[in-house]
Amino acid sequence: MTSLNKITDFRRPVAINLANRPTASSCDDCGARRHGLCDALSDDEVGFLARAAQHVSLQPNTVFIEEGEAALYFYNINSGNVRLFKSLPDGRRQITGFAGPGHFLGLAATTKNMFSAETMEPVKLCRFSRSSIAAVFEEFPVLERKLLDVAMHELVLSQQQMLLLGRKTAIERIASFLLSWAERLEICASGALPKPNVSMPLPLSRTDLADYLGLTIETVSRSLSNLKREGLIDIPNIHEIILLRPQALSDIAEAAV
Amino acid sequence: MTSLNKITDFRRPVAINLANRPTASSCDDCGARRHGLCDALSDDEVGFLARAAQHVSLQPNTVFIEEGEAALYFYNINSGNVRLFKSLPDGRRQITGFAGPGHFLGLAATTKNMFSAETMEPVKLCRFSRSSIAAVFEEFPVLERKLLDVAMHELVLSQQQMLLLGRKTAIERIASFLLSWAERLEICASGALPKPNVSMPLPLSRTDLADYLGLTIETVSRSLSNLKREGLIDIPNIHEIILLRPQALSDIAEAAV
DNA sequence: CGGATCATTGATACTAGTCAAGTCACGTGG
DNA sequence: CCACGTGACTTGACTAGTATCAATGATCCG
Numbered sequence: 208m209t210s211l212n213k214i215t216d217f218r219r220p221v222a223i224n225l226a227n228r229p230t231a232s233s234c235d236d237c238g239a240r241r242h243g244l245c246d247a248l249s250d251d252e253v254g255f256l257a258r259a260a261q262h263v264s265l266q267p268n269t270v271f272i273e274e275g276e277a278a279l280y281f282y283n284i285n286s287g288n289v290r291l292f293k294s295l296p297d298g299r300r301q302i303t304g305f306a307g308p309g310h311f312l313g314l315a316a317t318t319k320n321m322f323s324a325e326t327m328e329p330v331k332l333c334r335f336s337r338s339s340i341a342a343v344f345e346e347f348p349v350l351e352r353k354l355l356d357v358a359m360h361e362l363v364l365s366q367q368q369m370l371l372l373g374r375k376t377a378i379e380r381i382a383s384f385l386l387s388w389a390e391r392l393e394i395c396a397s398g399a400l401p402k403p404n405v406s407m408p409l410p411l412s413r414t415d416l417a418d419y420l421g422l423t424i425e426t427v428s429r430s431l432s433n434l435k436r437e438g439l440i441d442i443p444n445i446h447e448i449i450l451l452r453p454q455a456l457s458d459i460a461e462a463a464v
Numbered sequence: 465m466t467s468l469n470k471i472t473d474f475r476r477p478v479a480i481n482l483a484n485r486p487t488a489s490s491c492d493d494c495g496a497r498r499h500g501l502c503d504a505l506s507d508d509e510v511g512f513l514a515r516a517a518q519h520v521s522l523q524p525n526t527v528f529i530e531e532g533e534a535a536l537y538f539y540n541i542n543s544g545n546v547r548l549f550k551s552l553p554d555g556r557r558q559i560t561g562f563a564g565p566g567h568f569l570g571l572a573a574t575t576k577n578m579f580s581a582e583t584m585e586p587v588k589l590c591r592f593s594r595s596s597i598a599a600v601f602e603e604f605p606v607l608e609r610k611l612l613d614v615a616m617h618e619l620v621l622s623q624q625q626m627l628l629l630g631r632k633t634a635i636e637r638i639a640s641f642l643l644s645w646a647e648r649l650e651i652c653a654s655g656a657l658p659k660p661n662v663s664m665p666l667p668l669s670r671t672d673l674a675d676y677l678g679l680t681i682e683t684v685s686r687s688l689s690n691l692k693r694e695g696l697i698d699i700p701n702i703h704e705i706i707l708l709r710p711q712a713l714s715d716i717a718e719a720a721v
Numbered sequence: 722c723g724g725a726t727c728a729t730t731g732a733t734a735c736t737a738g739t740c741a742a743g744t745c746a747c748g749t750g751g
Numbered sequence: 752c753c754a755c756g757t758g759a760c761t762t763g764a765c766t767a768g769t770a771t772c773a774a775t776g777a778t779c780c781g
Binding site: 296297321322351355356358360361362365367368370372374461463464 | 548553558560571572573574578601608609611612615618620623627629678718719720
């Protein structure tokens with residue numbers, strides 16, 4: 208807690224501008240209308256919700272939630288992906304997760320943000336003030352149920368990630384990540400393996416990958432090269448991975464004995 | 465997912481026995497009556513809740529939730545502490561958190577348990593079947609609000625733990641842990657430092673500590689010895705730590721620059 | 722007192738980090 | 752169209768921090 212204002216000393220983000228307001232005031236064509244929270248509401252209810260929201264467009268690499276700052280807003284992402292992370296004063300960074308369309312951010316019942324959030328691509332989101340959200344919950348208790356479901360799932364994911372960060376080797380982390388990423392992209396069902404030879408976009412940079420998996424970019428690169436050399440994956444280009452042998456990846460990821 | 469049934473091959477737990485039923489059918493003298501979920505309810509409501517619950521007493525080191533098993537029950541802890549963990553087939557273990565009186569376990573909306581839970585001491589808890597809980601939520605929507613608050617706080621804690629596991633050195637992990645443990649014991653307010661020279665019980669074994677911090681017991685022991693040699697802590701006995709210089713600990717924990 | 726268990730300390734090994742050089746892809750401008 | 756520059760990635764050589772292996776010490780309990 209000593210000097211959190213320093214955490215952006217490196218990797219300086221694009222200056223934030225939340226002033227540029229509504230582009231789409233209707234929710235009908237919103238990318239998140241059928242996802243996440245809004246999916247739990249009727250059209251009328253979403254209309255009510257929309258009147259409490261400000262619609263914001265953000266450029267790539269914009270930090271719109273900064274750890275330690277006053278938590279004035281909640282956010283519901285409409286389009287684009289963001290990374291969530293925590294940093295140490297000396298610049299070390301841990302990405303704790305990713306959030307896409309339908310994800311709801313900033314709900315912790317604290318007055319300060321407990322993590323930072325940065326766009327990875329152009330992002331559109333709805334912003335709610337903390338005061339307005341209380342009324343929304345009052346109006347739609349179903350939202351709490353929905354948020355509880357989401358939060359429990361996030362907890363499951365973070366427990367998996369703790370096992371990965373605390374106990375897995377570099378190659379196990381990479382293999383685990385590739386399979387969980389396939390699940391996230393819905394290339395395969397939760398808990399199931401993708402079919403051999405499926406191709407998968409990987410929009411993350413090696414730096415993001417390293418900061419998510421608790422490794423360095425060099426180790427990430429070497430581990431990917433190893434998996435490629437062993438014929439478990441192919442890497443046609445930086446942002447695409449082909450899972451040649453998912454079962455073998457799984458054996459590594461789960462340390463099968 | 466290859467051979468989860470092997471995870472208890474070592475560290476074999478005491479055989480579980482959930483058959484020994486009610487000791488206290490009244491909630492009045494329950495250790496959790498003024499904590500966690502039950503604190504959010506009136507006496508009448510708790511009475512209703514109690515009729516849906518089975519009261520269970522467990523011996524120390526009893527695994528009562530096993531990862532991969534069918535998730536038939538929810539649990540509310542009344543007294544005693546438990547460790548939550550995930551394991552790899554070769555025995556590596558990551559403790560993902562601890563739960564005490566008032567904590568609610570097993571809520572994830574999956575049909576299989578996504579983690580294991582083991583008592584650390586004699587534990588009393590209330591057990592609810594998954595079917596009964598739906599009715600309870602129907603009856604008391606306030607519980608969902610409460611659970612959401614708890615879940616969000618758990619998420620904050622697990623993000624902190626991910627930063628620790630992914631990016632902190634051994635000595636930083638130990639220093640961070642000692643301060644967060646002081647917070648958990650309410651020796652100091654959340655985010656604040658304890659006063660110098662406060663004594664703190666540490667009921668964890670070195671093995672638990674290592675499995676929680678992603679280290680080995682040897683590294684835990686060495687790091688504690690270092691902190692003692694440097695005069696930041698004292699260790700009068702294995703299960704007690706005196707925080708001589710909390711500010712210095714914090715400087716290490718947060719990597720102050 | 723003896724044995725078991727857990728913790729500490731020491732010596733060594735190994736994984737992943739650091740430092741540095743080289744490669745590749747891409748966009749710009751001559 | 753190609754030279755150049757930039758940034759991201761890969762690969763190699765070496766180092767450092769933590770794990771592993773092993774021995775010793777402390778504590779508890781019968």
